[in-house]
Amino acid sequence: MLPSFVIFFQTLRFKMSSSSNLSLIPSGVRGMKRLDREKFLRNITVPILKVPDEKLSTVISICKPYFLKLQKFKPVQNLLVKPSEKLYKCIYFDPEKITKWHNFSEDDRKNLQECDIDENNFDLQEIQVTYDNFKHDTIFKAVLPENEETISGFSQIGHIIHLNLRDHLLEYRSLVGEVLVDKIQNCRTVIHKTGIIDNTYRNFKMEVIAGDEDFLVTVKESRCIFQFDFSKVYWNPRLSREHERILELLSPGDVLFDIFCGVGPFAIPAAKQKCKVFANDLNPESYKWLNHNAQQNKVNMNLFKSYNLDGKDFICTTFKTFVTNYYNGKETLKKGAKIHITMNLPELAVQFLKYFKGLIKDTQLNDKYDCDIFVYVYCFSVGEDPYAIAKQMVNDNIGKDISSNIVDVFDVRNVSPKKEMMRVTFKLTKEIIFDNNSDETEEPPCKKQCSNDKDT
Structure with missing residues (x-):
């Protein structure tokens, strides 16, 4: 007994x-x-x-x-x-x-x-x-409408939880927000996105549905600390592994041109890895926090320059000047070093590829082209075969068939049904950069002055 x-x-x-x-x-x-x-x-x-x-x-x-x-x-x-x-x-x-x-x-x-x-x-x-x-998902299962799509996931950026609520769940948003503040560790603010990313600076309208109206966040990624105002800049925590993949391709002495750098998830760790970094973003807020993060992470400012330019202007001035100076012997690279170009603006980035074609008119520099340049361009691919679609987008936008130069097409993440975020990696060869068949177009003036020409 x-x-x-x-x-x-x-x-x-x-x-x-x-x-x-x-x-x-x-x-x-x-x-x-x-x-x-x-x-x-x-x-x-x-x-x-x-x-x-x-x-x-x-x-x-x-x-x-x-x-x-x-x-x-x-x-x-x-x-x-x-x-x-x-x-x-x-x-x-x-x-x-x-x-x-x-x-x-x-x-x-x-x-x-x-x-x-x-x-x-x-x-x-x-x-x-x-x-x-009870965990938050159990509570949502018990409370929210049956036989309807429920809350499948959310993003956490520092102390902020970011949701995209479906229309049928909007009347429950106050409850949903309170539950998440209660149940998710370190959560103090819950926001609901009220609009798509459709503006120049890639931020979106948001509504605080629970907690503090505090958008200043601190995020750890790639052994660096990033601080920024989430309401004014773009940050996607789902891209952390992709940031790591690109950083794994960089070696000390390499050069990185980050055309749409945001607050620096590629640029700051690359500089910490002793790469020479040219980081650019059109959004003044992103530019401000980029420089703040460089200082906070004690980046060697001899290896880091920041710019607040339109992507076209950055390619046609900063990048062009560097490679021209390299071919003329005014810039030097460590033996075996590579040049990398990241273009993480998936909605629009492929549209900027055309500015690489025929970028350098001085054909006498053609024979001095002796360095590998890799471009990592991101795009949204919608359709049955996202790999083929992504390749075609690159060819169409650069203005010639460069299929033989494409070294990788990678599916970064699923965005929605039949919509993938893809990364196409290709070599920027001399046949592209010295293309004599390019249209003669006047280089545009800078839409934004480079407000930091002091190696910051």
């Missing part, structure tokens, strides 16, 4: 009945629009296993896949017994996985029986759970 006990964590002895509730999903809260945490308080019936203390470690290794996983709840707890009685532990199981002894796999039952644990150790108990015990 097992000793008498009192279950810890507000448990009550369960007497089986037809009304016993084995579901972990909160009930009676469907359609709630104003968060009422008290309505999540309920008693649920869960399976337990009573285990002698000395056998606990072995039993846990067998039973761990079946554990009851709730927030702020320990699936293994003490059974309170009389001081003279043997010590027991109580293991709580997920009622959606286990409702009776025979729900354990045959192998697990056999292993338990070898530890002298059998059906006599199995029982059901009623425990009290509250709002604090």
